[in-house]
Amino acid sequence: MPRLRSNLHFVFLAVAALCPLLDTLLPEQLRFADALRPIFIFALLGLGLNVVTGFTGLLNLGAAGFMAIGGYSYAIATCDIYPFQLGFFGALLMSALTGMTAGILLGLPTLRLRGDYLAIATLGFGEIVQSIIRNLDVITKGTQGINPIPAPILFGYVFQPENYLPWYYLFWSILTVAVVVVSNLERSSVGRRWISVREDELASACMGTDVVRAKMSAFIVGAILCSIAGALWVSYLGSTGEPGNYDFQISIIALCMVIVGGLGSIPGVLLGALVMIGFNSILLTKIAAWINSLSTVSSTNVLASPNNWKYLIFGLALVVMMRFKPEGLLPAGRHYHRRGK
Amino acid sequence: MNDTEVLVQQLITGLCNGMIIALIALGYTLVYGIIELINFAHGDLVMLGAFMALTLVAFFDLNGASSGPAAWVGLASLFVIVPAFCAGVNWLADRLAYRPLRSAPKLSVLVSAIGLSFIFVNLGLFWGGLPLELFGGGNAAAAPKDFPGLIGNTNLLGAGNVQFTYKDLLVVLITLPAMGLLTYWVKFTTMGKAMRAVAQNPTAARLMGINADRVISITFMVGGALGGLASVVYALYNNTIYFQMGYRIGMDAFTAAVLGGIGSLPGAMLGGILIGLVRALTDQYIATMWTNVMVFSILILVIIFRPSGLMGAKVKDKV
Amino acid sequence: MPLFVGNYMRSFYLVLILLSLPLCTLNSSAETIKIVSSLPRTGSSNAQTSSIVNGIKLALSEVGNKIGDYSLSFEDWDDASPERGNWDPSTEAINADKAVKDPDVMIYMGPFNSGASKISMPKLNQAGMLQINPGSTWPGLTKPGIGEPNEPKVYRPSGKITFYRVLPADDIQGSVAAKWSAELGVKKAFIVHDGELYGKGIASVFKKNAAANGFQIAGMEQTDAKASNYRSLAVKIKQSGADLVYFGGTTQSNVGQLIKDLRSSGYTAKIMVPDGCFENAFIDSAGKENLENSTYITFGGIPGEQLVGRGKEFYETYKRTYQSEPEAYASYGYEAGRVAVEVIRRAGKKDRRAILDAAATIKNFEGLLGTWSFDENGDTTLRVMSGNIVKDGKFEFAKLLN
Structure with missing residues (x-):
């Protein structure tokens, strides 16, 4: 059933839509649906990165920078200490616009760079954004972060923190829209141009593709998606948190999501987000809670706390996954991958 | 201190820091040059090297009573054992994590490197929890560890305001010969030639009878050994090590490698020293909080105007 | 179903195993x-x-x-x-x-x-x-x-x-620290902080209280906790001629390194830190010889062995x-x-x-x-x-x- 396989992301989304229902059947300790919300947001981030890195083959190590820009724009657009105080969708639009602007500003000079030089330029961009946000405390409140962010109000309904369901379906719908848009883009002429640039830039240029323009369009779409992810993240937290939360680690996690899922594969990104974020926020939390409930005396031995093993398990899982599934869990089937040289 | 003295002092500081960065950057550039992998775990390998050095200090009791020739031998042994250890770890990493992925997509190898970096960091955390006196008895595994000041802080320039201490001298005495040796090795030995051949075209090199896997393994070991050397210098120079220290030094060294032109040995050295100087001068004349912005802005500017870094060869994309 | 064979099977099993590990329920009662x-x-x-x-x-x-x-x-x-x-x-x-x-x-x-x-x-x-x-x-x-x-x-x-x-809260600790500095005869202080909410907050309170306690602020710098060393900052502090360095932050902000670099640059004056550094890890990381009789720590409370x-x-x-x-x-x-x-x-x-x-x-x-x-x-x-x-x-x- 090749149709089903290429539309696997919609299967995932459908299952996700039913998760809260399934959740009510589970005993208290095993409930997980509310912890899926960050996964939706990170899936959106991964989706943006997938357009840039997966479809177009540009290694981007600055996803967190775009996320920060989107998040802070959303915060500035909504928070009552600033003069704007836009509604949810207005603020979302604003963060998409600032994200897009940042994408263009970064892309214009750097998109002509070769392979990994572009990667380091994006890495530098991520670091610069983080430092600037930290230092410009007149606007960004520095390390305090902007908070609290007012809860979204949609069609007169105020989102309450204690009821996760409205949030859940809000994020789910935005992710679904993004998935539809990106999967249509992939099949459009723009998407085919992206993929041709990835597969062979020179051949693509010879066939008449404006390579820099194709790269730029991918960069812009990626920047918008990452910024929206940032905006949702901030609305979910109710605060931007400190600028250090948008550091290189986030970019790395996002990149791992895309590659572990399968570069250039939309269902892969969704699965990658589930595995990478779910591993930490659902699985390890449950295991740690379980182990902690077994022992009554907290030991000072570094090996005794399950949390101290997180990095090791995480790292091993990445290495093993790449060892046995180097193409990712759900590789993009119809495209031919080869080692970049 | 008058203004000139301050400037001279900052130049010395920047140069010494830069040379340590350069030594680590060489590890990135070597590996990148041969398999085009940004080895994200390299900074954390340096961290493991520093923990190995601290363990050896405890083992040889260098901090305690032993002095005279015994202490010198112990100190010298750090410069042998730690690089050997790091070379071994890097060899193992290549064997287990990278070699099986030789024909896999490039980015999968990158994820493996990220995974290894997480593993190294966690091992560093456990290592810091060792029940050794020097490690704080296992109580505070994550806390920064004090690395004893085995190298004196005596000013070699007499009683003046400008300081050039034994520590600074150590950095120069270790890094410069190491860079010289490496350059000689890559340029003039058979293995170095084989390495350059594999870097240029692995398939052609194989056809010429070069065992590419072995060459890559050796490259990893040399890169690791340089990282090990850097970790000892780093520990003796800064006197603090902790399990997350690989992040910043790795980032700096990686930036240095790219700044100089990734794949180019003199480029990595130049890039490292440049970053050290930019850091020191920004700290002094602008503000510490803007140092990172400064470093990365210069990086982006340089690669926009010189798309292959300062000393990188102009590479035409292969057709 | 071709969907569930071959490559996919392995991936799905992997995810399935990962997600089903903690299958254990705990009981809770209304009481x-x-x-x-x-x-x-x-x-x-x-x-x-x-x-x-x-x-x-x-x-x-x-x-x-x-x-x-x-x-x-x-x-x-x-x-x-x-x-x-x-x-x-x-x-x-x-x-x-x-x-x-x-x-x-x-x-x-x-x-x-x-x-x-x-x-x-x-x-x-x-x-x-x-x-x-x-x-x-x-x-x-x-x-x-x-x-x-x-x-x-x-x-x-x-x-x-x-x-x-x-x-x-820190408003009390910061002002108490400034007052204590004045009692110690400080004329000029240099403030360093880690930029975190806690560190920067307490450093700002310290700064605000300096003038009222009759001493000057020679400078204020924000450090990067992940830096390898602070030698260039140490030179800058030495040049400023401050007779006390106030650090706003915790042990985890790499203050040990800063103190080491200050001392090795030949700076011998006083150092004051807040309660975020009041743990043994602080002494371990800065080296006791660098702190001896010259380091002052404020704490909102009384150390354990002093309690009555x-x-x-x-x-x-x-x-x-x-x-x-x-x-x-x-x-x-x-x-x-x-x-x-x-x-x-x-x-x-x-x-x-x-x-x-x-x-x-x-x-x-x-x-x-x-x-x-x-x-x-x-x-x-x-x-x-x-x-x-x-x-x-x-x-x-x-x-x-x-």
Whole structure:
């Protein structure tokens, strides 16, 4: 059933839509649906990165920078200490616009760079954004972060923190829209141009593709998606948190999501987000809670706390996954991958 | 201190820091040059090297009573054992994590490197929890560890305001010969030639009878050994090590490698020293909080105007 | 189904196995009151957190984990993540939501970092859940007119006070530190901070109080906790001619390195640090020879071995039970635990509202550091501050500050 396989992301989304229902059947300790919300947001981030890195083959190590820009724009657009105080969708639009602007500003000079030089330029961009946000405390409140962010109000309904369901379906719908848009883009002429640039830039240029323009369009779409992810993240937290939360680690996690899922594969990104974020926020939390409930005396031995093993398990899982599934869990089937040289 | 003295002092500081960065950057550039992998775990390998050095200090009791020739031998042994250890770890990493992925997509190898970096960091955390006196008895595994000041802080320039201490001298005495040796090795030995051949075209090199896997393994070991050397210098120079220290030094060294032109040995050295100087001068004349912005802005500017870094060869994309 | 064969099968199994590991259910009864703590467990803060959690557990075990018909159950949650190696805003948000959703959870202890408090406070406030805090000291969390203009009411969407803290805020500590500096004869101070909410906050208070205490500020710099060294900053400080360096931040902000670099650049003057550095890891990381008789530490409270009466009892019991010296914040963990017990006892029922109302009635509480009450902002009236120095490689109590 090749149709089903290429539309696997919609299967995932459908299952996700039913998760809260399934959740009510589970005993208290095993409930997980509310912890899926960050996964939706990170899936959106991964989706943006997938357009840039997966479809177009540009290694981007600055996803967190775009996320920060989107998040802070959303915060500035909504928070009552600033003069704007836009509604949810207005603020979302604003963060998409600032994200897009940042994408263009970064892309214009750097998109002509070769392979990994572009990667380091994006890495530098991520670091610069983080430092600037930290230092410009007149606007960004520095390390305090902007908070609290007012809860979204949609069609007169105020989102309450204690009821996760409205949030859940809000994020789910935005992710679904993004998935539809990106999967249509992939099949459009723009998407085919992206993929041709990835597969062979020179051949693509010879066939008449404006390579820099194709790269730029991918960069812009990626920047918008990452910024929206940032905006949702901030609305979910109710605060931007400190600028250090948008550091290189986030970019790395996002990149791992895309590659572990399968570069250039939309269902892969969704699965990658589930595995990478779910591993930490659902699985390890449950295991740690379980182990902690077994022992009554907290030991000072570094090996005794399950949390101290997180990095090791995480790292091993990445290495093993790449060892046995180097193409990712759900590789993009119809495209031919080869080692970049 | 008058203004000139301050400037001279900052130049010395920047140069010494830069040379340590350069030594680590060489590890990135070597590996990148041969398999085009940004080895994200390299900074954390340096961290493991520093923990190995601290363990050896405890083992040889260098901090305690032993002095005279015994202490010198112990100190010298750090410069042998730690690089050997790091070379071994890097060899193992290549064997287990990278070699099986030789024909896999490039980015999968990158994820493996990220995974290894997480593993190294966690091992560093456990290592810091060792029940050794020097490690704080296992109580505070994550806390920064004090690395004893085995190298004196005596000013070699007499009683003046400008300081050039034994520590600074150590950095120069270790890094410069190491860079010289490496350059000689890559340029003039058979293995170095084989390495350059594999870097240029692995398939052609194989056809010429070069065992590419072995060459890559050796490259990893040399890169690791340089990282090990850097970790000892780093520990003796800064006197603090902790399990997350690989992040910043790795980032700096990686930036240095790219700044100089990734794949180019003199480029990595130049890039490292440049970053050290930019850091020191920004700290002094602008503000510490803007140092990172400064470093990365210069990086982006340089690669926009010189798309292959300062000393990188102009590479035409292969057709 | 071709979908589930070959490559896909392996991936699905992998995910399935990953997600099905913790298949174990725990029982909870209607008679159980759950208290949870949300403190950073992953990364550098773990030792301090263990100490706080031990303190809380000690307080709960004193009443046999039982109040009236209710048995108390305590859960120790982590608000840090391995990617960050420090507290993580999303984990803190998840913890707060989880606590709100769990009908058994009556009291939320923590978090430790002020930045994290900003995230959980509004969530818990809306749900009317009592939050007892043993670690966050940013004044704006409770006190109007010190932080942002909209603080603290933005954290209280319900208009009620739900956040109570058992330790003095940084506005007190920072000003006490400035006063102590003047007493030590300081004429010119250089401020360095780590840019975190806590470090920058306390450094700003110190700066604001300098002029009133008759000394100058030679400069203020923000450091990067991840830097390899601070040699160039040390040169700059030396050049400024300051006779005291005030550091705003915690041990985890690499202050040990800064002190080493100051000393190795030949700078011999005084160094003052706040309670975020009041742990043995600080002495270990800076090297005791660099601190000896020249380092001053302020702490909102009194070190364990200096406590008298009930405090001394706690110190002894702690050492006996856990076979280790309590870290600085352990006593606040214990104090928070005792407040929780008292609040539940006064409320007498398993009801968030009743328990919240009971917290406001805590007055003249017999604590470790003397008798104190919660004021109208939910802050402790306690203002005991101690000054400590490093002597013979150990912290030594120097004097009471106020």
